[in-house]
Amino acid sequence: MIPPHEWPDEVVQQYEAIRPVGKGGFASVVLAKHKDTGHKVAMKIVVSTNRQQMGYCNRELDILKELHHPNIMKLIDHWQPSEYCAVMALSYSPGPTLLQLLRYRGALNFVFARVIIAQLVDAILYLHSRAVVHRDIKPDNLIVSGASLEQDEIWDSSTSESDSDYKVLVQKWHLTLIDFGFARALTPEDIKKKPPKEDIAQLDLDASFRRKRKTLSTADPDLSVGSTRSMSSDLNRSRHLMRKMSALGNRAFAAPEITDRIQDQDLSQHDVFNATDTLSSHVSYYGLQVDAYAVGRTMMYCLTGASPNEDVNELIALNNQPLFVIFRMLGCCRTKEQSVRYRRVSQIPDEPLHLMKGLLLVDPQQRKTLRMARQLPYIDNILQNLDRPNVKKEIEFLSFVKIHPAEAANDNHNSEVTS
Structure with a gap:
């Protein structure tokens, strides 16, 4: 492969371009190999004359320089040949994305x-x-x-948790979080600032445009987490604009406190290239809880096989229609869609179900924090005795990160139980 013309001479001298890996709204990624060591990297190229987009890139660089965690991609080197171009050498993680696994056969083991x-x-x-x-x-x-995609054990329900050596499995299936293009480092002022009560100054176009959900029903266990229905009809007029916004972050995993404040905005009055800082006025005080909700959404996708834009009960009903069953029995239909399996929420064991519901609470002040989630046996028993960064030490060092109300209530409950 010919090196991209955006690569500066220094990069061309050191690295050999292998093949394109992906392309986003204002960035592209090429798999490359160091000419001397043979070490493979993901070379990310950002080219834009838009100040905001380059601002995202510079912020991503600043954040990645400070991060060192086994499950987070690493910044190896970077170059900025001009104010409108940046090139980053990032750690390369071979393997499918979690989305590819879920789309291939659905609910995970x-x-x-x-x-x-x-x-x-x-x-x-x-x-x-x-x-x-x-x-x-x-x-x-x-x-x-x-x-x-060939590993049946990823989806096979016969694999028992009691027979699993999780220390071995964590090394076998290694997760890597990528794409920090929308990441932001919160300041003490961000943490302390209250979310806006009424109007928002500007619209963040990269957030979700799902229909507002005020409460989570607990009457039906299969609906207790709240399945997302189809996009509301009043947003049809903005469909063209939303397609242009595909590079500005995901909408299906956005927290309710984000979506509730933007769904009634008239998108036609906003140009995609004038989008404000991602989730700017909403992410401050509840910023960390926005991530917690997205983890809960991802967890629900993994356990049910249904994406946030789908209703798992409707998908199961469709798969169980007599015509589809007959075709599967006769072997007439072997398409990918018909091999996907789904799982009802009521079929999820208590431990992951409790965590998932806690992460998906609508009220961000009642929602489980990830610090609380990390302490649960469902998570902690997997990671104990592994070499992990001392997160507790970091939290204590960052004294401006206040204790979340849900954590305070949890601590009080634990102390009462102990006494």
């Missing part, structure tokens, strides 16, 4: 899902301990090295 969720919680908690909010957590930003 409980053992595999637990291994993945534990690593994800630990990685995001590390970010939060550094006062960094990722703001774009979703399955296609999670790479699972060691996994493949």
Whole structure:
């Protein structure tokens, strides 16, 4: 492959371009190999004359320089040949994305899902301990090295948790969080600032435009987490604009406190290139809890096989229609869609179900924090005795990160039980 023309001479001298890996709204990624060591890297190229987009890039660089966690991609080197171009050499993680695995065969085996969720919680908690909010957590930003579409054990329900050696499995299926293009380091002022009560000054176009959900029903266990229905009809007029916004962050995993404040805005009055700082006026006080909700959404996708834009009960009903059943029995239909399996919420074991519901609470002040999630046996038993960054030390060092109300209530409850 011919090196991209955006590569500066220094990069061309050191690296050999192998093949394109992906392309986003204002960035592209090329797999490259160091000419001397043979070490592979993901070379990210950002080219834009838009100040905001280059601002995202510079902020991503500043954040990645400070992060060192086994489940977070690493910045190896970077170059900025001009004010409108930046090139980053990032650690390369081979393997499918979590989204590819979910789309291939649907709901994951409980053992595999637990291994993945534990690593994800630990990685995001590390970010939060550094006062960094990722703001774009979703399955296609999670790479699972060691996994493949041919591994039946990833979906096979016969694998028992009691027979699993999780220390071995964490090394076998290694999760890597990528794409920090929308990440932001919170300041003490951000942490202390209250969210706006009424109007927002400007619209953040990269957030979700799902229909507002005021409460979570607990009457039906299969609906207790709240399945997302189809996009509301009053947003049809903005469909063209939303397609142009595909590079500005994911909407299906955005927290209710974000979506509730933008759904009634007239998108036609806003140009995609005048988008404000991602989640700017909403991410401050509840910024960390926005990530917690996205982790819960990802967890629900893993355990049910249904994306946030789908209703798992409707998907199961469709798969059980007589015509589809007959075709499967006769072997007439072997398409990818018909091999996907789904799982009802009521079929999820108590431990992951309790965590998932806690992360998906609508009220961010009642929602579980990832620090609380990390302490649960469902997560902690997977990661204990592994070499992990001391997150507790980081949290204590960042004294401006106040204790979340839900954590305070949890601590009080624990002290009462102890006494």
